[in-house]
Amino acid sequence: MKKNVLIIGAGGVAQVVAHKCAQHNDVLGNIHIASRTVEKCQQLVDSVREKGSLKVAGELQAHALDALDVEATKALIDKTQSQLVINVGSSFVNMSVLQACIESGAAYLDTAIHEEPEKICETPPWYANYEWKRRELCEANNITAILGIGFDPGVVNAYAAVAVNEYFDSVSDIDIIDINAGSHGKYFATNFDPEINFREFTGEVWSWQSSSWVSNRMFEVKRTDDLPVVGEHTSYMTGHDELHSLSQNLNVPNIRFWMGFGEHYINVFTVLNNLGLLSEQPVTTAEGQEVIPLKVVKAVLPDPSSLAPNYQGKTCIGDLVKGKKDGKDKEVFIYNVADHAEAYSEVGSQGISYTAGVPVVAAAILIANGEWDVQKMVNVEELPPKPFINLLNTMGLPSRIRDEEGDRALSF
Amino acid sequence: MKKNVLIIGAGGVAQVVAHKCAQHNDVLGNIHIASRTVEKCQQLVDSVREKGSLKVAGELQAHALDALDVEATKALIDKTQSQLVINVGSSFVNMSVLQACIESGAAYLDTAIHEEPEKICETPPWYANYEWKRRELCEANNITAILGIGFDPGVVNAYAAVAVNEYFDSVSDIDIIDINAGSHGKYFATNFDPEINFREFTGEVWSWQSSSWVSNRMFEVKRTDDLPVVGEHTSYMTGHDELHSLSQNLNVPNIRFWMGFGEHYINVFTVLNNLGLLSEQPVTTAEGQEVIPLKVVKAVLPDPSSLAPNYQGKTCIGDLVKGKKDGKDKEVFIYNVADHAEAYSEVGSQGISYTAGVPVVAAAILIANGEWDVQKMVNVEELPPKPFINLLNTMGLPSRIRDEEGDRALSF
Secondary structure, eight states: OOOOEEEEOOSHHHHHHHHHHHHTHHHHOOEEEEESOHHHHHHHHHHHHHTTOOSSSOOEEEEEOOTTOHHHHHHHHHHTTOSEEEEOSOGGGHHHHHHHHHHHTOEEEESSOOOOTTOOSOSSSGGGGTGGGGHHHHHHTTOOEEEOOBTTTBHHHHHHHHIIIIIOSEEEEEEEEEEEOOBOOSSSOOSSOHHHHHHHHHSOEEEEETTEEEEEOTTSSEEEEEETTTEEEEEEEOOOTTHHHHHHHSOOSEEEEEEEOOHHHHHHHHHHHHHTTTOSSOEEOTTOOEEOHHHHHHHHSOOGGGGGGGOBSEEEEEEEEEEEETTEEEEEEEEEEEEHHHHHHHHSSOHHHHHHHHHHHHHHHHHHTSTTOOSSEEEGGGSOHHHHHHHHHHTTOOOEEEETTEEEEOOO | OOOOEEEEOOSHHHHHHHHHHHHTHHHHOOEEEEESOHHHHHHHHHHHHHHTOOSSSOOEEEEEOOTTOHHHHHHHHHHHTOSEEEEOSOGGGHHHHHHHHHHHTOEEEESSOOOOTTOOSOSSSGGGGTGGGGHHHHHHTTOOEEEOOBTTTBHHHHHHHHIIIIIOSEEEEEEEEEEEOOBOOSSSOOSSOHHHHHHHHHSOEEEEETTEEEEEOTTSSEEEEEETTTEEEEEEEOOOTTHHHHHHHSOOSEEEEEEEOOHHHHHHHHHHHHHTTTOSSOEEOTTOOEEOHHHHHHHHSOOGGGGGGGOBSEEEEEEEEEEEETTEEEEEEEEEEEEHHHHHHHHSSOHHHHHHHHHHHHHHHHHHTSTTOOSSEEEGGGSOHHHHHHHHHTTTOOOEEEETTEEEEOOO
16 A cells, blocks of 8 residues: 655646546645746645645645756655656656656656657657666565556557456557547647647657558648547557556557647647757757757747646547457557546646546555556556556546447446 | 948858958958857858959958947058948847948948837837938038848839839839748758848838838738749738838839748747747746847847858849839839849859848948949938939849830849
């Protein structure tokens, strides 16, 4: 049994995490929120208090922290007696926060893979470049570290495990499809930090095909699906974290990730990318100022958290799985549909942040109650998926399955 | 008789001016080139020497100068004994260079209207905001100052004067049409300094209609014309300097400016503009760096002077004039067609720089030989147009006229 949560980060996902932890603070204990800017953490504290999200009386405090500083992070973990650290800060701080957890004995959870600021799209499998180098250290120190436990990566990894374990004798294809059919009403905006969001699309697109890595360019390969609730949508093969663990942990020859984009998004992205404005390499202005173009694009785009109040429509994210069962071809689609306005009403965030933030809190609960306290480093498909899917059903992210028997709720 | 030329600026237009002055240094005398970066001036000097452009032996020197510094500019005018100052530097330095000329007694010529860095698209007529405030001072000091003597503004003002004087009893409409049918082979580039280029399109589009100012948005109003040599092109109503003098100096109720754009240009412009990346107002990055987005866009775009070697195709710029002659409706199109590759071959610049740079040198010659040494501040339509058009015919910018009698060379 572990308790007391330290949330690192104060963006849109942290907002969801703070509210969801508060709703379950009878299990999770005290809640502390830390980021570089303490005012942003305090806004989350205030939001939780305003909505009355705390289930029982308990500590809820904001802290200033540079999460790249391992000693400072350790000190805060110790001071707050946090046994659960939920890292939803920048992707650049994963390794330093993980190190602080290893040295403090706290469990570690994150929702996205580690990145180094100056590198884009490294050699696959990506987890082997940073996180997996600490596997032995975690096991030696009995550290529970769950990597990539948002929705995608995260829930979609659990869906893949369920499909492989429950519905097939052998699986040939897992296509993870992520459609945001919502509308924020702005000319253009990204749903996450633009710096991280665009980095997904500017490098090589790695996919796992015929049991080896294949490289494409962004927007080179597309598909169109008729999906539950949101209807027909076109999505594009995209590099994504979960391919880099699923390919290593499941015996499935084809695993691809597809993200939905409208033509307008692609046009804006293409213009910015072709002009060099999405580059993380500095340029020098005529006045001699050195500037990273991507950081300027980020500065002019709407803050993703500002989109929430007017976001309308739904997301549909799921795993389309193909294989054999009892000698016959079989196909299932395991998925969730989330609603932007409902998410905003409950926790003050839009649906994209909601689908990323709820699963990591569910995982923290499963560590707290011992079911997932595995005392080693794991990706989500290595954990028993059923308690996780069942818990999400009660926390606002219900799972469904569509196959030859129809479309129905998924629970175990 | 005036002689010795000081060229201020070292960009693509300055390159043309340097070569053309050199080709006429028997009339113009010594040539000095000054800008903030002396190395860029030296490159122009080297280019003139390499091409052997100097007609007769004479001085040709590079100088470092901050043209916003009136005293330094005066000192350089005095030191070089320049009686002719050709300002083809940034549009931000017009007023300081003009002041230096007034105090030194030198003639002043420029090719574009003065701008203040933080202001976009001021109240019409634009010349009244800055230049015309010095009219009395110029007259009192016998200073010849010719404003806007590039192609447009410049030659198109002379075409308007010729039309009004020679071909009509009354003119109802002057539509100045500027088509660049050339191709630079880059994904996207501007033909002039992007900072100045985009500023033309981000503010209100002022036009002179029914003898009053009308405001539109960029790309709101368009027309399609079948033009000599370049064929059918779509152009968009655009705010432009010459409307702000022609409207005041000619008794013509409708004067509009139209610039040709392809769909790709409009798309890129629209994306950048809608995102706020063409703004001259600073934004602050997440890291706290204050940056002017337009300066970063400028830094990532190709240097306009780098386009010249591969620029192919032609420009067509002219005045479509409508009115009455002998009681009958009449229409004439007075125009020039220039070739990018020919311009590069002659002076190392593309056609857009060539059409802007040749006229100001022709004007300097007309001041030097006394024909245009009017000892006051004027816009081009106030000067006798015939010697100017005749001189341009011999300097690489031949004029033509198309009317009910056909299409033929224009000379007097």
